[in-house]
Amino acid sequence: MRTTRLAIPDVVLIEPKVFGDTRGFFFESFNQRAFDEATGTSYQFVQDNHSRSCRGVLRGLHYQIQKPQGKLVRVVRGAVWDVAVDIRKTSPTFGQWVGAELSEDNQHQLWVPPGFAHGFVVLSETADFLYKTTDYYAPQHERCIAWDDKTLAIGWPSLGTTAIQLSVKDLAGSALADAEVYDI
Template sequence: MQATRLNIPEVVLIEPRVFGDARGFFYESFNQRAFDEATGTQHTFVQDNHSRSSKGVLRGLHYQIEQAQGKLVRVVRGAVFDVAVDIRRSSPTFGQWVGEVLSEDNHRQLWVPPGFAHGFLVLSDSAEFLYKTTDYYAPQHERCIAWNDPQLAIAWPDIGMAPLLSAKDQQGQLLASAQLSRG
């Protein structure tokens, strides 16, 4: 696999080696040893999640103030624009974001470490999104930063329609007033 550290170096774009021919393809979607080497970390994944969303659905920017989750994310059907926002107060990249297109065609994965808010926008007619987490979902600790926070100025792709948001995501807070973990 090829691992590329993005502008926020803790966020890593992972591109597996894909072996394909006229019959289809094969690739190793996860290998603990290779993941640890690529990210320079040692995390144990405790939960796998799978979501399906329609075009224009924007989920996020989600994080947990306790039981912070690292996420290894990928798309197995369709395409999304995936975003990680550094919300670690002591970080030199606090308030900065990185984004990548993840799709069934490019097989890319994004490592979003604990201490980051995460979200994605569906670019295709629908998308199936899989992610592994380093801690369990804890709804009492979940928070949301507004996807369109002007301080973050995330360059979401124009898909010709307004994003479709859940009621929870419509209540997202600005980073300046969001409750963040102590870290």
């Protein structure tokens, strides 16, 4: 696999080696040893999640203020624009974001470590989004930062005439300035 540390070096883009021919393809979607070497971490994953969304659905920017989750995310059908926002108060990249397109065609994965808010918008007609987490879902600790927070100025891609669709929870996301953030 090939790995690239993004503008926020703790966030890593992972490009697995895909073996394909006229019959289809094969690739190793996860290997603990290779993941640890690529990210310089030793996290263990405890939960796998799968979501399906239609074009224009934007989920995020989510995080858990206690029991923070690292997420290894990928798309197995369709395409999304995926975003990680550093909300570690003492980090030199606090309040900065990075993004990458993840799709069934490029097979890329993104490692979003604990201490980050995470979100994505669906670019294709539908997208199946899979992610592994380093801690269990704890709804009482879940928080949301507004996807369109002006101080973050995230470069969400244009969807043409398709409107952004948000959940009630995501509509109520707070500004970064008002959000609970990590003291790490």
